[in-house]
Amino acid sequence: MLTNENMSKTVKINPSKKKENRTLSKERVNISVPQNVDDLFWCFYIILNGEHSYAIDNSFKKEKEFKIECIEKLRKIKSELKAFKLRLNEIENELLNEKKITIKTLVALCLLYKINILYVWNRKYIEIINNPDETINIILNENMEHKISYDTNITKVNYYRENYWFIENVSKPLKGITNYTHSELLTIANKLDIIDMNNKKTKKEIYEKILEKI
Known part of the structure; x- marks a missing residue:
């Protein structure tokens, strides 16, 4: 908040x-x-x-x-x-x-x-x-x-x-990949309703899917 x-x-x-x-x-x-x-x-x-x-x-x-x-x-x-x-x-x-x-x-x-x-x-x-x-x-x-x-x-x-x-920063919604843990990226992906997201996906894969979504 x-x-x-x-x-x-x-x-x-x-x-x-x-x-x-x-x-x-x-x-x-x-x-x-x-x-x-x-x-x-x-x-x-x-x-x-x-x-x-x-x-x-x-x-x-x-x-x-x-x-x-x-x-x-x-x-x-x-x-x-x-x-x-x-x-x-x-x-x-x-x-x-x-x-x-x-x-x-x-x-x-x-x-x-x-x-x-x-x-x-x-x-x-x-x-x-x-x-x-x-x-x-x-x-x-x-x-x-x-x-x-x-x-x-x-x-x-x-x-x-x-x-x-x-979204914390309207100008830059997503920070660099190193600012997130695997779990945090997975949580974001789930909240964005990105399908086929699970623990088997790498950080890079999840991060790229989030970028595509936003």
Whole structure:
């Protein structure tokens, strides 16, 4: 788990918002999909400000204004970004010039607004925990489509932690082969659901299969 204290990397749904934003009817659909070009950004924005904040008619203008505002604020937490191996100039470029933000910018925004997020994709996850006492928000990347999961109970969170591979460094998910034992590589392969992995495989064979998967 990533926290500001131990630099473990964890991501979660808006802890700073009032609880009413997260109180949902049992009949409600579990997933919310923002219909927008930068869907990852809008998942974050809705987590931060609530669903009422998303309006199709002026979403582009709102998106640009908010991103520019974030650039100014991010410059004040440059040291925090550096601790997570994030480069301010790359984050600024994404917010200002790119059509879509990446996981790196998502992490930066979570640090800026002190939001907890669990981001899940392809049997991998990153976790940004800024406030251990608050809800962990979950964003799912399914076939390159980002969704907000409203199933945020601790059982669901622990399921991802136990069965998916935790990514410590977004920029470099897999370290060099010498940094892992045979057993550790086998565990990663199993969490990535790589078939035909067993103790008979060499470290190199397992490592190469993991590289192919990610």
